[in-house]
Amino acid sequence: MKKKRYTEEQIIGAIKQHESGVKVDDICRQLNISQGTFYNWRSKYAGLEVSEAKRLKELESENAKLKKLLAEKLLENEAMKDVLSKKW
Known part of the structure; x- marks a missing residue:
């Protein structure tokens, strides 16, 4: 079964429906999702507006890029230490 992705607008809209009194079921x-998925969404997006959710996603992607760069730099430094510390 193909995994369907929902946009932040759809997710926040579903959470707002629940807050207005519509049952989770x-x-x-x-939306053809499980209750676990809905509660995961609610824990992540509760209280956010659409613009805030988009900004959160941008920050998460930027954070992932920075972590990758840091890991590469640390690996490079470790390799240089290994090369320089070997006795000739």
Whole structure:
């Protein structure tokens, strides 16, 4: 089964529906998701607006890039230490 991706707008819209009184079962049936997925969304996006959610996603991707760069630099430094520390 192909995994369907939902946009931040759809996720936040579903959470707002729940806050307005719609049952979780109805929302899950409408979006064809499990209750666990809905509660994961709610824990991540509760209280956010769409613009804040987009900014959060941008920050997460930027953070991942920076972590990757740091890991590469640390690996490079470790390799240089190994090369320089060997006795000739």
